[in-house]
Amino acid sequence: MAQTHYDVDAEHVMRELSRVDRKLARVIRRAGCFPTKKRKPQPPFASLLQSIVYQQLAGKAAATIFGRVKALGASGFPTPEEILALDAAQLRGAGLSRQKIAAVKDLALKTMDGTVPPLAKLRRMSEEEIHERLTRVRGIGEWSVQMFLMSRLGRADVLPIHDLGIRKGFQIVYGHDDVPKPQVILEFGERWRPYRSIASWYLWRAADQKNAKKPASKKSKEKAGCR
Numbered sequence: 080m081a082q083t084h085y086d087v088d089a090e091h092v093m094r095e096l097s098r099v100d101r102k103l104a105r106v107i108r109r110a111g112c113f114p115t116k117k118r119k120p121q122p123p124f125a126s127l128l129q130s131i132v133y134q135q136l137a138g139k140a141a142a143t144i145f146g147r148v149k150a151l152g153a154s155g156f157p158t159p160e161e162i163l164a165l166d167a168a169q170l171r172g173a174g175l176s177r178q179k180i181a182a183v184k185d186l187a188l189k190t191m192d193g194t195v196p197p198l199a200k201l202r203r204m205s206e207e208e209i210h211e212r213l214t215r216v217r218g219i220g221e222w223s224v225q226m227f228l229m230s231r232l233g234r235a236d237v238l239p240i241h242d243l244g245i246r247k248g249f250q251i252v253y254g255h256d257d258v259p260k261p262q263v264i265l266e267f268g269e270r271w272r273p274y275r276s277i278a279s280w281y282l283w284r285a286a287d288q289k290n291a292k293k294p295a296s297k298k299s300k301e302k303a304g305c306r
Contacts, residue, residue, distance in 0.1 A: 084117050085235040085276060092235075092274045096281070099270045102252050103281055110284040113277050118230070123198055124159055124190045126231045127216065130223045131182045132175070144174035148183075159187035182218030189216050202232060229276045238275040240264045248282030 085092075089112055097104035132148055133141040151157050151165060151173060162183055170180045189195050194215050201209055206228060213224045222241060228234040239245055240261035249267075250258050271278040 084114060085233045087235050087274065087277070089113065089115055092277050096271060096274055096278055100278075103271075103278060106252060106281045106285045106288075109288065110281060113280045118233075120198060121231060123195050123201060123213075123227075123231075124186065125156060126227055127186055127195065127213070127219060127223070128157075128162075128183060130226065131179055131186065131218045134179070134218065134223075147173035148175065159190045162187035163191075179218065182216070185217040186219070206234060206237070229279070235276045236273040238265065238268045238271070238279060240268070242279075244283045244286045245279055248284070248286035251288075252282065252285045 093107050093112065097107055128148070129145055132145045136144070148170075149156050151169065152161050157165070167177075167180055170183070171177075175183065186195070194212060196204070196212065204212075209228065209232075210221070210224050213219050213227065214221070222239060225237050225239040225242075228237045229239075243258075246258045246261070246264065249255070249264050253259075253267075268275055268278065
């Protein structure tokens with residue numbers, strides 16, 4: 080049994096998604112097992128700080144700026160207290176815009192006052208409670224919370240319907256002429272419950288694959304199993 084970042088058995092999830100959705104099954108055969116490595120726990124402040132820095136930036140540029148922000152911490156990563164102590168010029172020097180400076184300052188403040196709970200407490204909270212808490216932070220919206228739920232808390236049933244990669248992957252897999260509206264994906268995705276996070280991973284993979292509409296080969300079918 081391949082245990083994963085999500086609290087599920089990988090082989091079982093792949094079989095269930097393939098059973099309820101034949102078109103997604105083709106992507107599963109092609110892409111193989113979704114990532115099974117458990118992620119190292121990370122404080123919410125660190126995860127959300129990275130999310131804010133990365134917003135609206137290409138991966139390489141975002142990584143460079145995030146590296147500069149991390150270097151502002153005395154121990155290689157700034158604490159909330161250190162972020163609050165930094166002046167705007169220092170944060171601008173790291174590459175943050177005025178809006179992002181305001182956002183990271185607000186994140187630091189709301190981490191210190193308990194609005195953003197520690198990781199242990201977040202793990203016990205419902206998705207609705209987490210959403211209500213985290214969106215109080217300037218610059219943290221629905222998409223950022225959904226990414227946090229999926230990538231950091233391992234919630235297996237999250238469907239980020241407004242994500243462009245999800246919408247493009249859905250367009251490819253299901254043969255839509257245009258990028259579908261989020262509501263279309265939300266309604267269709269009911270069949271993927273309670274594994275919508277994993278279905279989302281396969282939609283992202285489909286968006287990356289130029290041959291998404293080609294039938295899977297025997298070799299790709301063998302790739303589907305988890306090790």
